[in-house]
Amino acid sequence: MAAIEIASVRKVYPGNVEAIKGIDLSIADxxxxxxVGPSGCGKSTLLRMLAGLETISAGEVRIGDRVVNRLEPAERDIAMVFQNYALYxxxxxxxxxxxxxxxxxxxxxxxxxxxxxxxxxLEIEPYLERKPRQLSGGQRQRVAMGRAIVRKPRAxxxxxxxxxxxxxxxxxMRVEIKRLQRTLGTTSVYVTHDQLEAMTLADRLVVMNGGVIExxxxxxxxxERPETVFVASFIGSPPMNFVPVSELGADAPGLPAGTDLVGIRPESLSLERPEGPxxxxxTIVELIEPVGGETHLHLRHTASGRTLIAQMRGRVVEAxxxxxxxxxxxxxxxxxxxxxGRRTD
Incomplete structure (x- = not known):
């Protein structure tokens, strides 16, 4: 096991296309x-540089006590699990x-x-003599993880x-991976575009956008406290509502200096007036989405025509x-x- 240090790492492709723009990140043992981030944000490129599958244009990657920039993948003492299983x-x-x-x-x-x-x-003992084609997708992914585990890698x-x-x-499988990582205690870096995976798996979350860490x-x-407009818009489902302060008028006193936009989580909109200000x-109800124990309301703000989303517990009787x-x-x-693009408080 080992800590990972990423210092001022950049990745520039031919044509001066900068995919990773000077990232610093410390990952504890x-x-x-x-x-996590949208497609093209650089998360997979960063992971592949850690693995040695992409060259590093500038900066330094350290796994444990070794700088690995010039080491081949097999020399880095890491194990990688892919989405396509990569089984023989x-x-x-x-x-x-x-x-x-x-x-x-x-x-x-x-x-x-x-x-x-x-x-x-991994509870795959009954399948040891089977071929991959005889396994379900979940079983194949367990085998892929097993192949990583047996190597006892540093990460x-x-x-x-x-x-x-x-x-x-x-x-x-989210539960399996979380349990596995807790059992083994191995330093792990996990790439996903899926918010639910990211929120439930991570000890720490790294939100990326445009080749930088947000x-x-x-x-x-x-x-609870997104530091940028991008993070606020990306993290959360349903996504955060954004309303210009100019549309709130006198109802928005006491906002920090420089604030011209406010974000409102869908669950913060209520049918009942809270105590105090x-x-x-x-609004006008445009679409109702029942989602199990809650309901998502897609609304049109009558004053501005802006679309809002409200998240309500249980069923909603409005039509x-x-x-x-x-x-x-x-x-x-x-x-x-x-x-x-940043928070003002």
Whole structure:
């Protein structure tokens, strides 16, 4: 196991296309850090540079006490789990698990011990003699993780490993990966575009956009206090509402200097007026989405024509096309300055 240090790392492709723009990040020994962001933000490129699959244009990557910039992937003592499993179809599960160890000339008894331990941890013991084509997607992903585990690497790198699974299996495998990482205590870097995966898996979340890091922190801390307009818009489902301060008028006193935009989480809009000062929104219901134990209301603000989303617990009796008055406490507002894109409080 090892800490990972990323210092002033850049990736520039031919044509002076800068994919990673001077990133600094420290990952503690045993920590599970999730890189999240939209397509093209640079998260997979950064992971591939850690793995040695992409060259580093500038800066330094350190795994444990070694600078690994010029080391081949096999020399970095890391294990990578891909979204496409990357299993050898002609080999049994046991053969897939043993392959890397045999190449390293690991003693036979040690191979047997490690394979047995990984199979037990991942609950794939009944499948050791099967071929990958005889397994479900979830079972194949377990084998891919098992192949990483048996190597006992200093770090695990996960590149969107659950994106090929259906929603139910993704949920199950999230739990498996979290449990596995807690059991092994191996430093892990996980890339995903899926917010739910990111929020539930991460010890710390790294939100990326346009080749830079927008914010780093515990998932709940980022959700409760996004530092930029981008993070506020990206983290949260349904997404945050944004309203210019000019549309709030006299109902928005006490905002920090420089604030010209406020964010409102959908769950902060209420059918009941809160005690004390409150912002009022007259809206028309345009679409109702029942989502299990809650309801998402897509609304049109009558004063501005702006679209808003409200998240309500349980079922809502309002009909589409009906007027609806909503309230929000000023304490729930997230204040931003659009000139800097940053929070003002």
């Amino acid at each position: 045993g920590e599970l850090v999730v890189l 179809p002609h080999m049994s599960v046991r053969g897939n698990l043993e392959y890397g160890l045999r190449n390293r000339r690991t003693p036979r008894d040690e191979i047997d011990r490690r394979v047995k331990e990984a199979a037990r941890i 695990f790198l996960f590149d969107e490993p659950l994106s090929n699974l259906d929603a139910k299996l993704r949920g199950q 914010q780093v922190g515990r998932p709940i801390a980022i959700f 409150a912002l009022e929104f007259e 589409e096309g009906s007027p609806l008055r909503l309230w929000c406490s000023p304490r729930a507002l997230h204040p931003f300055d659009t000139r800097t």
